[in-house]
Amino acid sequence: MRITSKGQVTIPIEIREKTGLFPHTEVKFEIVNGKAYIERSEGGSARTDMIARMKGKATVKMTTDEIMHLTRG
Numbered sequence: 001m002r003i004t005s006k007g008q009v010t011i012p013i014e015i016r017e018k019t020g021l022f023p024h025t026e027v028k029f030e031i032v033n034g035k036a037y038i039e040r041s042e043g044g045s046a047r048t049d050m051i052a053r054m055k056g057k058a059t060v061k062m063t064t065d066e067i068m069h070l071t072r073g
Contacts (some may be wrong), residue, residue, distance in 0.1 A: 011038075022050060 003009050011021060019040070021027065026041035062070075 024049060 001009060016022070021038075021040065027038050028041050030037045030039070
């Protein structure tokens, strides 16, 4: 894995999913004995924030029963 000229690196999806590093997650870096560590910052969960941003965005007006009927045939 390489660091780009802008100092960016892609975190593999497997690592992001296992560690909860979702889009817009605040992270912090720490140097310990010459090694760099990344971890989620304290505060709200990125997944919770993502769900909050999606609230009210649906464009289809269906009841829960109608949706369940569609998904279960």
